[in-house]
Amino acid sequence: MPKKIRLGILGGGGDSLIGVLHRVASFINDNYEIVGAVFNPDYDQSVEFAKEIDIPTNRIYKDFDTLVEEELKLPEDERIQVCSVQTPNFLHFPMAKKLLDNGFHVICEKPMTMDYAEAKILEEAHQKSGKIFALTHTYTGYPMVRQMKEMIKTGELGKIHKVDAQYYQGWINSIIHDKEKRSTVWRLDPTKAGISSCMGDIGVHAFNMVEFTTGLQIKSVLCDFNYLYEDNKMDVDGTVLVRMDDHVKGVIRSSQVATGEENGLTIAIYGEKGALKWEQERPNFLYKMSDTEPLQVYKPGHAYNSEFSLNASKLPPGHPEGIFDSMANIYLGAARAIRGEAYKEGEFPTMKDGVRGMNFIESTVASHKGGNVWVALD
Numbered sequence: 001m002p003k004k005i006r007l008g009i010l011g012g013g014g015d016s017l018i019g020v021l022h023r024v025a026s027f028i029n030d031n032y033e034i035v036g037a038v039f040n041p042d043y044d045q046s047v048e049f050a051k052e053i054d055i056p057t058n059r060i061y062k063d064f065d066t067l068v069e070e071e072l073k074l075p076e077d078e079r080i081q082v083c084s085v086q087t088p089n090f091l092h093f094p095m096a097k098k099l100l101d102n103g104f105h106v107i108c109e110k111p112m113t114m115d116y117a118e119a120k121i122l123e124e125a126h127q128k129s130g131k132i133f134a135l136t137h138t139y140t141g142y143p144m145v146r147q148m149k150e151m152i153k154t155g156e157l158g159k160i161h162k163v164d165a166q167y168y169q170g171w172i173n174s175i176i177h178d179k180e181k182r183s184t185v186w187r188l189d190p191t192k193a194g195i196s197s198c199m200g201d202i203g204v205h206a207f208n209m210v211e212f213t214t215g216l217q218i219k220s221v222l223c224d225f226n227y228l229y230e231d232n233k234m235d236v237d238g239t240v241l242v243r244m245d246d247h248v249k250g251v252i253r254s255s256q257v258a259t260g261e262e263n264g265l266t267i268a269i270y271g272e273k274g275a276l277k278w279e280q281e282r283p284n285f286l287y288k289m290s291d292t293e294p295l296q297v298y299k300p301g302h303a304y305n306s307e308f309s310l311n312a313s314k315l316p317p318g319h320p321e322g323i324f325d326s327m328a329n330i331y332l333g334a335a336r337a338i339r340g341e342a343y344k345e346g347e348f349p350t351m352k353d354g355v356r357g358m359n360f361i362e363s364t365v366a367s368h369k370g371g372n373v374w375v376a377l378d
């Protein structure tokens with residue numbers, strides 16, 4: 001067994017939503033060891049949290065700049081190798097850029113940056129660095145999503161003609177309808193979240209799933225946002241018509257005010273020979289539909305799945321694996337890349353996905369603001 005990769009964590013403290021997912025995912029395949037962190041902007045809280053989860057406190061730093069400065073003083077075989085950026089959006093770009101510029105690998109949360117211009121700068125910094133950059137579009141790690149990609153690639157659906165991705169949540173209802181509350185949440189603050197709330201937070205996952213599963217690119221978008229209140233600067237709902245290659249069209253629907261919805265990400269791809277549909281809340285079922293055959297249901301871990309899908313399951317069929325395992329698969333792919341081992345395209349989302357995602361988000365904003373017009377992606 002190779003030595004564990006030395007992992008640093010930025011954000012993801014005890015007060016965060018996503019920190020636990022990253023920590024557990026990094027441990028699942030025994031590849032990483034957390035050796036340093038800034039879990040929280042408040043140093044005492046960071047140290048308290050490190051004690052709580054039993055991580056040595058000697059490399060818990062007062063802030064990000066100190067982490068970089070102090071880690072660079074350590075011998076290379078002790079230094080953090082990869083940092084996982086799990087902070088609110090506005091810190092992704094400055095943190096990821098400084099990490100790459102200083103020779104660290106990066107695992108970064110989405111949306112990758114605040115806008116497309118930052119994404120292009122980060123792309124350049126990444127190219128210069130020669131380091132690994134993994135973006136945590138979590139859902140691409142599910143075995144049945146990987147199976148979907150492989151089935152489309154091998155032509156099981158024939159020519160694709162329609163894509164439909166929906167990401168519906170309802171959590172912002174409890175905040176958006178209260179004037180005071182809606183001014184306190186970072187996801188509704190453009191200086192912290194970036195140019196979009198709903199499309200930047202969840203629509204971008206749906207976008208990534210469409211491009212990941214089909215292997216096709218979205219060429220242009222027409223978007224209609226809803227902000228619900230005059231004083232709310234950020235979209236909380238958005239519907240996007242998309243045009244892809246060669247007469248492939250579809251829709252990406254995302255909402256944070258879809259009352260009663262939890263984490264309702266669904267992706268459906270329709271082709272001339274059949275269709276595939278997958279739902280995040282029932283991740284172990286992949287539905288194959290046809291006009292002539294009965295509905296087929298694919299499940300993880302069975303030999304009829306592709307190697308790419310089978311490699312994403314750890315247990316025999318019937319032992320449900322979920323979002324922790326899906327994120328763990330992304331950490332596993334990144335670990336292979338960091339160690340210089342062979343890995344398959346798609347094992348972890350890359351800088352390219354991050355740049356595409358920011359191009360998409362910015363194009364939806366431009367489309368809405370321009371009066372719901374078609375906007376071409378690069």
Ligand SMILES: NC(=O)c1ccc[n+]([C@@H]2O[C@H](COP(=O)([O-])OP(=O)(O)OC[C@H]3O[C@@H](n4cnc5c(N)ncnc54)[C@H](O)[C@@H]3O)[C@@H](O)[C@H]2O)c1
Binds near residue numbers: 012015087088109137
């Ligand atoms: N991949 C996914 O499916 C997924 C799901 C949820 C969130 N996210 C992304 O993860 C990121 C964090 O989201 P969240 O919901 O966990 O946010 P959160 O507000 O719940 O947590 C943010 C954490 O960052 C810490 N933090 C803030 N400023 C910091 C600083 N200067 N230095 C160090 N730590 C700092 C906070 O103390 C907190 O622990 C966002 O970019 C979000 O888009 C991704």
